[in-house]
Amino acid sequence: PGDAAPSWEGLDGTDGKKHALADLADKDVVVVVFTCNTCPIANDYESRIIGFARKHAGPGSKVAVVAINPNAGKDAVSYTHLT
Secondary structure (H helix, E strand, C coil): CCCCCCCCCCEEECCCCEECHHHHCCCCEEEEEECCCCCHHHHHHHHHHHHHHHHHCCCCCCEEEEEEECCCHHHCCEEEECC
16 A cells, blocks of 8 residues: 556457556546456455445545456456446
8 A cells, every 4th residue: 555556558448449557647546456357256356346435536536446357268368447
């Protein structure tokens, strides 16, 4: 906690766009969740992550929640901005 996050850029989003950490520069807090769409446990937590995002990172919030899926192969890395 408190350390600067390593920068990322060019992550393919589920919205078809490319994304970077710099896109969230106006946020005070960025919550990054590494998840996997082929893991049953990760899938069980999906609704909790969405609920957390809705509660803490809604419109006008200074908090962002993003999910990064680092799968390889046909399910390659994808980025979802949950707020």
